[in-house]
Amino acid sequence: MSRSGKLASQGEQRENGRQQILDVIRASEHIARIDIAKATGVSPATVTALTSELLNAGLICEVAPEGNTEGRRGRPRVGLAIRGDAHRIAGIKVARRLISIVITDFAGHEIVHHELALDTGRMPAQVLAQEIHRALKETCKLGGFPIADLSGVGLGLAGMIDAPRNFVYWSSSLEERNIHFAAVLEEILPCPVFLDNDANLVAKAEHLFGAGRNCDNFIVITIEHGVGMGVVIDGKIYRGTKGCGTEFGHTKVQLEGALCQCGQRGCLEAYVGDYALLREANISSGGERYQTLASLFSAAQKGDAMAQSVLDRARRMFALGLANVVNIFDPGKIILAGARLSFDHLYSDRVIDEMQQWIVDVDAPMPEILVHDWGDLMWAKGAAAYAIEEVSALTVKRLAGAAG
Structure with missing residues (x-):
């Protein structure tokens, strides 16, 4: 049945079948048609027909069988693979003062990457859009192709974001609230933009490339200027009804507590985030003694009681937050990224x-807790993976329209 609860039309069934087959091929380096039929439950005849359409559309290609096939009976199995040159996709991570970009082919292989420093961490939407446009043009130039060659852009922002609507309720990178930021970008970019919370995109990257690759129920907690969380349940990102779920950093740990950058008080992030640690340390020291986290950590390691107390409080608050996550979700794994x-x-x-x-x-082991130390380019790779999925879906829809 379709999502609406009604029986899907034959056209919808074929569209769903194309997407399902494309997903199976993408999950494998290459795969034979008969194995696609086994994996999807679709009849071999239908698989042959639908893969023929995908081949004609240039989305997939045939791959010669591996190994020595001499002496084997029957026709050798020809594998199918994603055609990398079908599309170029950009993934972008906007951090506090940095834009990180990776451009991949349709198969997810990196073509080029680039980083651009930002003068400020928060700016008007139009200004940030222009900075992203400039960074994209520079990256494409480094790759030797024009920005017009891009088929889609995935963008990760910190904040409360409704991904299906490409709508930003609030982000620490934007001065405005309640804005269709993807629409702002699409006015100056040559392709669709797909927006999501950056922690969700880290979770997607972990599931596809990282420590969550063989786990369908895990949680990623991101700790930077702020604190984010991405939740994978049954292999899929959980976002909530408005895209505002899993806001771990904005769970409340103290009534009328410290002021958070979201505007409320008592959020976990207001005790654990980078800015919160520096703020507390400088208030306690009565000046602007600490400009960086490195200086605060160094002071604590040298025995500074005040610096140690700031970090100790952050540790206790974080432990409390982690316990709440485990009690609510019972994940198989927690990844700190x-x-x-x-x-x-x-x-x-x-x-x-x-x-x-x-x-x-309970009489059961605790979830595995891992630390995955990675840079902003890996976050951008998660954004690219998201854009690849969305471009795939759009392309399949166009294919269905042409067939109809």
Whole structure:
């Protein structure tokens, strides 16, 4: 049945079949038609017909069978693979003062990457759109092709974002609230833009390329300037009804507590995020003594009691937040992702011990907790993976329209 609950038309069934087959091919380096039929439950005859349409559309290609086929009976199996040169896709991560871009082919293989520094961490939507446009043009130039060659752009922003609507309720990168930021970008870019919370895109990247590759139920917690969370349930990103679910950093840990950059008080992020640590340390020291996290960590390591107390409070708050996540989701794995410097103090035996004290006691092992130290380009790769999925869906829809 279709999502509306009505029986799908024959055209919808064929469109769904094309997308399902494309997904199976993408998940494999290459795969024979008979194996696609087994994986999808679609009849071999239908698989042959639908893959023929995908071949004619230039989305997939045939791959010669591997190994020595001499002496084997019957026709050798010809594999099918995603045709990399069918599209060029850009993935973008907007961080506090940095735009990171990776451009891939349709199969997800990197073509070129680039980073562009930003003068400020927060700006009007039109200004950020122009900065993204400039960074994209520079990246395409480095790759030796024009920006017009892009078929889609995936963009990850921190904040509360409704991905299906490409709508930003609030982001720490934008001065405005409640804005269709993808539409702003599409006015100056030559292709569709697909927007999502950056932590969701990290979770997607972990599922496709990283520590969550063989796990369909896990949680990624990102720790940078702020704190984010991406949740994968049954192999799919969970976003909530408005795209505002899984806002781990904005769960409340203290009534009328510290001021968060979202405008509310008592959020976990207001005790754990980079800006929160520096703010607390400088208030306590009565000046602007600490300009970077490195200086704060260095002071703590040298025995500075005030610096140690700031990091200790962050550790306790983080342990409390992790316990709540485990009690609510019961994940198989929790992955801490981001710049390692930002959370060395948050991943320790003390954190795990405190977290365990607040988890509901059952006779079962705790979830595995991993640290994956990666840079902004990997976040951008998650954005590219998201855009590849969305461009695939759009292309299949166009194919269905042409066939209809």
